Amino acid sequence: MKHVNPFVKEIIKDSLLSIGEEMFIALARTSMSPIIYEVLDYACGLTDGKGNLVSQGNGVTSFIGMLSPMVKSVLDKYDNGKSLNEGDIIIINDPYTGGGSHLSDVGLVMPIFAEGKLVAFSANKGHWTDIGGKNPGSLTNDSNEIYQEGIQLTGIKLFDKGNLNNEVEQIIAANIRLPNLSIGDMWAQVAALRTGEKRFLELCKNYGSETVTDVIGKLITSSEEYSFKKLSSLPKGTFEAEDFIEGDPAKGGPYKIKVKVTITDDEFICDYRGSHSQVSHPINCSYFGLLASVRVMYLAILQPKFNVTEGLFKPLKIITDEKSILSAERPAPVSMNFEARLGGAELIWKALASSMSDKLSAGHLLSVCSVTLTGIDPDTNEDFLIVEPSAGGWGAGEQHDGQRGQFCMGDGETYNVPIEVAEAKYGVMVNEYAFRNESSGAGKYIGGSGVIRSYEVLSDHQYLSTGFGRFAFKPWGLNGGDDGASSYVEVYKKDGEIIAPFGVTTRMELNTGDVVKLVTASGGGYGNPKERDKEKVHNDVKNGFFTKEEAKRIFG
Secondary structure: OOOOOHHHHHHHHHHHHHHHHHHHHHHHHHOOOHHHHOOOOEEEEEEEOOOOEEEEEEOOHHHHHOHHHHHHHHHHHOHHHOOOOOOOEEEEOOOOOOOOOOOOEEEEEEEEEEOOEEEEEEEEEEEOOOOOOOOOOOOOOOOOOHHHOOOOOEEEEEEEOOEEOHHHHHHHHHOOOOHHHHHHHHHHHHHHHHHHHHHHHHHHHHHOHHHHHHHHHHHHHHHHHHHHHHHHOOOOEEEEEEEEEOOOOOOOOOEEEEEEEEEOOOOEEEEOOOOOEOOOOOOOOOHHHHHHHHHHHHHHHHOOOOOOOHHHHOOEEEEOOOOEOOEOOOOOOOOOOHHHHHHHHHHHHHHHOOOOOOOOOOOOOOOOOEEEEEEEEOOOOEEEEEEEOOOEOOOOEOOEOOOOOEOOOOOOOOOOOOHHHHHHHOOEEEEEEEEOOOOOOOOOEOOOOOEEEEEEEOOOOEEEEEEOOOOOOOOOOEOOOOOOEOOEEEEEOOOOOEEEEEOEEEEEEEOOOOEEEEEOOEOOOEOOHHHOOHHHHHHHHHOOOOOHHHHHHHHO
């Protein structure tokens, strides 16, 4: 690599970060679905010409590990890039190649050419409101093979040399519900890709493509050096943990997963061998899904203070059995894949928490706690579809209480749908949105509270599907702290019937006046509850998190 002026290097580095952020904003502002423009369930970024991550504007943290495998799968399919042309855009959602998660997360990849040479890729990945399949919203708890979950896009050209492949768009539109939303989001993704291409080429024009690619190479190398340096400061040895993935108890489970984390001077090895084999309902994840979530956990341990690039992940190694529930193979269903991949990532957290309590807290809500509700909006007589994650409680840590009302580690910097938006766009009324206040997660530092959200149904024949993990297994406490509280769903029928708490249901029919109560897990506590500062206990009671009697009994 040639010498580059250090000031130019800094300008290019910051420009790459800015490009990722501008792509991110462009997608949100042009999208059609609340899951994109409100929740921010997507990510955008740039890779180098070999598919190595360079820059990312992020909403969903798990997507940080999915963009580069997605681009590399495109390179593999198209003769190492030789069959790609300027203006091409590839569409992919296949979890078993580079798609990573489930069919609802659709990726677009655009090669960037400078002076006739492939120098970079613009890429993004977003959750579509619907991608087809057996259930509205394409999140299903009862599929037994991936073919029931939606249309599979294995890396095909949506654009060829800048020209839209109309037949591909028509095939997609004909296989999905609410095509105005999903196809609209597809065009928003296209706009974001073109924004990335435009800004990258401006950078090449100002400084030369060779200089830009040299700086990118140096950034990746310096990230790699940083990763090895941080690795040397971590405790060495082997650390083990196990837990369970929950699914629909009527269909089987829970399913044991385990990890052995080995940290040496030059490797961070996560060995998941011995975990349950893949199953015939959709809580499996592919290897690429596991990879993405493990990368998030690895970053939480390294805590880099600069833009994430591929070099940071050089020491990371993941080992699984073939056809494991954590590395499933086609045609295993993966619609609810986040339960497995986030479970796999949190195992690392659990294994290392006692040895790294300055970095890692007690257990958190873990689950995405997905909610899908479909029906007719009585105000418009049009179909509506709620597809959303749920916020909950995080675990307490050394010197701090757990965070309340936050999304799980896989969702990252995403948002809830505001009450006003939900009531305006969906056939529901929000009767309650509040923190939980039962005595769980006690410790010297207390776990963060889960959240209660209640929807009153405003029309007949609405259908509810939920996937709430941490229903049977509570978030774990740390260093003497108590476990948190489980998540659950209750339904209060208009006729007075109460449907007992559950975690998973599929297409439960609801009618006018029925109320769905969605309750997410509270985080685990840290340390001996008897050591909690008395002023903090007083405030806990004042804020309604514990009663006076509970405080006296638990904290003394």
